[in-house]
Every structure is written in C-alpha cells, then in structure tokens.
Amino acid sequence: MSSQWDDYPLSEFFDEMLSTPGNARKPSQKLYNYLSKLSPGSVASRKAAAELAVREMGISFTVYTDEGNIDRAWPFDIIPRVIAKKQWDKTEAGLKQRLQALNMFIDDLYNKQNIIKDGIVPEYIIKQSSNYRKECEGMSPAYGAWAHVCGTDLVRDKDGEFYALEDNLRVPSGVSYMLENRSIMKRVLPEVFKKVDIAPIGDYPAELFETLSSLSPRQISKPVIVVLTPGIYNSAYFEHAFLAQKMGVELVQGNDLVVESDDCVYMKTIAGLERVDVIYRRIDDMFLDPDAFIPDSMLGVKGLMRAWRSGNVALANAPGAGVADDKVVYAFVPQIIKYYLDQDPIISNVETFLCYDDKQREYVLNNLDKLVVKPANESGGYGMLIGPHSTKKERDTFTDLIKANPRNYIAQPTLALSTAPTYIGKDNAPEPRHLDLRPFVLQGKKSFVTTGGLTRVALKKGSLVVNSSQGGGSKDTWIVDVSGGTKE
C-alpha cells in the first residue's frame, strides 16, 4: 500500500521520528506503524476531531491585533513528538541542575555578589540588566529559591542532543497547553495509548501546588494560595484560569487584593478580608506594585513589595528573578553551574557570542547573515534578527543597534533545529517542521521537572519561529520507555 509517508523528505536536520526513509526511530516505531496505515480520510477525521476538541474545551490564547484582541483557538498537530525515556532522564537531571545554579546565582547577586567579586561574571551584567531590581537587594527567599517556576527552551541539534536555548524565569507560560494537548490526544488517538508505554504528565498541578505551599511564610497546614492574573486580556489568561482550577486555589486580579497597614496581603471575599500566604503571580515585575514600580499600573497591588519584603507573603516567582533571564547571563550559565555546584553542565548551551567583547562583536558584525542576533531582555521571539532570512536593510539596522549598545546583544549560530512530521495542508501530507521543547522546572523545598514539556512547532515551511503569537503550533510530547516490556 502506498502511503503519503513514502514521500516524507529527510534532510540534514535531525528528524524526531524517522532515521532513514521509512524507518522510524525506536521510541516512535509503534506510532509510526500506526500512522502510516491510517487512510487520508481517517487522518482528516482525527484532525477535525482534534480541532473540535480544542474549540469545545475552550483552549485558546489571545492575540493582539490592530482590530482588537482575538481569542484564537490553540493550533495543534495530532502527530505526537516522541522522546526516549533514557534521554529524557538525563535531560531532566540537567534541568534541575541548571535551575538550582541559577537560583544560587540570583541569590548571590542580590546579596554578597561573590560571583562578581571572584571575576566569574562581569559586573555590567547587573548594570545593563533591565530585570535587576534594586528593591530586592538583601532579600533571601525561602530555600534560596527565587525562580520557582522556570520554562527552559530546549532545541535538538543535528547530533540529536538537547541544547538549552533560553531560561524563562519571569512568568513562563505554556504548561496548561502541554496538559491539554495530552487530553486532546487521548480523545483523538486512543488506540495508540493502548499500544505504547507513554509516561503520564498530569501531576504538574499537584507538584506546583506543593511547591507553592512550601513557600508559605505562615507555618499553617493550609496556606492560602492564589494565582494573580492581569485578567482576560492577557494572552495567557486561559492558563491562569486553568492552573487555578487544577490546583483548587483562587484566581485573583490585582483589585481583589489589598495590603493593609500590618503589611499583610488580603483578598476581598464575600465575608470580608482573608489573608493570603502565597501568590503565584503571572504579572510582570514592573506591574506588581504601583508603589514600587510603574506608578499607574492598574494590574498590581499597592504595597505588595512592602508585604513581600516584610516576609508576610511569598511571591512566585520572586521579584527580580528575571535578572537571570537575560541572554547575556545565559552565555555564562556553564560557568555559573561550575562556580556554585562544582559540576559540569549536563545540558550544553548553544554557542553564544557576546557583543560587548570586542573580538566577539567583530565576528558578529562580519557574519550577521549567518547568525541569529537577540536583545538581552526580550522574550517571545521579538526584536530578533534571523541572519539567513534577513534583508540588507535589517542587517544595517542591527549593525547600528549593536554598535550603539553592544552589551544589550548576543548572537548565536543559526540552529539546525530538529524536525518532526506534521500534517500540513488540505491533503494532510506529513511534512517535516522545525520544533523546540519547553519543559517546566519547579524549585521550592524540592525540585520537579515535567515529564517532557510543551513541544512547539513552526507550522510554516522552513520557519524557525515557534511562538504561538507568530504562527507556531504545538504537539503532544511523549516520553516513551523502550527498555522494558511492551504493553499489548
């Protein structure tokens, strides 16, 4: 039987499913056998079922356009991305190591700054960082953890190894989509779940709840935890509501909270004020507290920083944690791990050039057409130059930008992001598309890593931009154990 899979092109990139034409990698074998036997009609009906499930489950994200905000359905591809458990176990250890070191680094920066005194990282890291908060100096949150929830973006290079691309330590999002993707897949491909030993992922909300509980300043059996959202116009609002529901905690907005003269935070309930112990805040630092940061912020809570500094409420992530969520700091993560933990990094960084260094800048400016240039403090794929896809005019603009503010830019070689088969177009032919992976790492009293993470896929042919706001989609991510027996 001829299948659409016969035409699936392999290239110089690492393909997640196929090693050679018609030959699936071991963890993907059963899935591949199943998919390659599906008729086009059957694929189409499963795809339609997935789209309907997305709409019915109300899985959406908000996009800002000139015409107003649109609540868009979550774009989803029904071919899962499979990773061998053995490789994942190693990655998981690497992620814990990374976050542990980064938290020690943040704690050090706001206190003794030994790492600077010892000459490991340059002092300008603090000076140039738009995410360094003077207001946090001298603070030392519980367990030395500043970033309690981290989303680290991993990519797989030609060699099939995972590399860390960036650490999102401010308000990383996507975990709800990771969980919902799994629910959709169970509806759409139930047969495969019977055949393959897929590790479950549903424990995340419980682990997040545990992590948040461990941060409570009051040692009580049931601390009051809330999720603080900027509101329905935030692109990740769906996730805020989702997590509050799955943890069984209140979803609050800034005006639901108040800080009283006792420097404690309270929420306004139908029975009056109730004290809040832990705030999982999904609002950026600058909007948290009009008294401390942007004065006309309507999203935050007046006096929140005062309450936090007095130790009466825990904020996750802690204000100022974003200082390590900086592309310049990123370049130093291997040294940071070595310095605090005396270990070699388990997950490698992508090669990174710092524009503040004369020699490295020289190289960057001469090779702009081959490199990806990123500003130190942006997220979401904005403000970047993707060299090979750029115009002369764009490169000139970046030359000026880099020269004017070299410390604010880093450059990396264009990555050979791995691909995975994705159903494309009306005839649903599987075609390779580039993807990355965002696992979520928790650190409070204990550490935890999601089993797999959110796989984001660039739906446009050849594109490397996986962000949902810019034409990216997602896939379910399966961690599959191929060492043991099989489930039949």
Add this chain to the structure above:
Amino acid sequence: MLSRVAERLYWTARYLERVSSTATLITSYENLLYDLPKNVELSWYNLIIINDQEQEFNELYSSRSERNVIKYLIGDRDNGSSIMHSLHFIRENVRTARDVIPEKAWELICELSIYAQDNLDQGIKRRSRLEFLENIVKGCSQINGLIQSTMPRDAGWEFMLIGCNLERADMTSRYLEAGLAAILQVKDENTINSQQIIWGSVLRSLDATQYYLRATKTPVKGQAVLPYLLRDSCFPKSITYCVGSIIQSCQKLPEPELALEKLKKVESKLAKKIDYEDLGDALLEKLNKLQIMLTSIHFIISESWFIADH
C-alpha cells in the same frame, strides 16, 4: 469566596436564564401571532417594548419588521440582552470564574456558543428558527442540569440561585405587564377569545400552562393568570416564589442582615392586596412599580457582597 467571583457567578446564572427565556419568548410569541384574529394588530415590536429596549432598537433599525426584531433579539452584538450577546457574556464570566464552575459546564458553554455562532443564520430565517431556538433552550437546560447536579451547595451556588431567581422574577413581571398592555390594546368584539390567546401566550412564555391549569383549575383568563404568576408559592417562576428564594439564599451568606432587612420590605410590599377583577390602567401602573422594585434587588445584593470595600 472572592467578591468578584461571586458577582461573576451571579451574572452567569442571570445570562443563562436570559438566553433560555428570550428563546422561549420568541417561540411563544410566534405562536401567539399565528393564533390572533387577523384584525388584531400586534407586532413583533412588542418584544422590544417588553424588554424596555425601544431606544436602542430604534438607533439601530428604522423598520420595526419581524426580521429586524428577530435579528436584534437573537444575533445583535450591540443588544446587551440578545442571545448571542448573553452567550458571549456567559462565556466571559465563566472564563473569569473557571476555578469555581464545574469543569464540564465550561465545555458545554463553549459548545453552545459554537452552535449558536455557527447556526445564527438558521435562527434568523423563519423556516428554521424554531429548531434553532429549541436547541438553544436545550443547551441551557443541559448546562443548568450539570451545574445543578455537580456544584457544591456553598456560597457560589447561592449566588447562582440568586441570579437565576432575580432574572426569572424580572422576566415574569415583564411578561405580565406586556400581557396586560396587550389586553388593553386589543379592542375587538372577540375580546374573550383574545384574552385567552394573550394570557395563554404569557403562560407559555414561562412554561407555566400545565401547572397553572393544575393549580388553579380555572380556564386561562387574566383574573387567574395574574395572581398565579405573581403569588403562587410553588411555581418556580412566580414572583413571590423567586423573591422568597432570594431571601432564603441570602440567609445562607455571610453578614446578610442589611440585605435581608431590605428584601423583607420588598416581600411585604409584594404581599399587599391587589384587585384583579379590574384589569385596567391602575393595575398596569402597579405592575410597572413592581418591575422597578425588582430591579432594586440587584443593588441590594451588590452593595452587600459584590462591592468589595470592607
């Protein structure tokens, strides 16, 4: 429970009730128009009057045609009470109260919104309208049923009950007023027949015909329909029942004293004797005042629990 969440639940229930009552109203009005003698002039525009929306409607449409009225009531995004708009608000309110609404209810709400959006044209066309409206009512019943069978009976539940009962009381009083106004308008020789048709339609709009007949053992006439829908102690859409339920709900909420005091006043005014034999302008005026009193209940609830200045 957060004050804001309590308010969202209250509005969710109100809008849910509004969607199904608007759908039921259009259906029963359609029936009414087919039944009335041809010389009786009753227009679709009355549905706009019932909801006090003359001004908004006239700003949007110059003709008071059936199509425009239906469009306005079902699909118009500018009309705060239209089915589409109410569904949108249910979704928005639930979105911001998802942590307390049963998870599956959220999915049903999404489903119903998708159905309404995809089939809006069917709702406006006369040929397919009834089926569309029937499905809307079914969707609401499904959601209500799910909430009813899964939601814990805590404060959130009471706020939903309050919202639902207040919306019902409001609708019932509007329909009674509209029925009476129509009776006063219809000046044909066949008055008795028209009376029966009009009051029958009021009962149908509230799904009340069956129980009215069982409870009153009286043929359909204003002198009996009015007291039944105003005063019956068992029928869930009678105004007395709704206000009584609201009071019961409030008794279960924290610090209810102020609200209860005010609500008891409303209740005692409601209990005052009314002369139903003379179906004239004086009674119409009374119904009008009742309507205003019911509107005030919203503010009583709001100042006690929603306005979060403690």
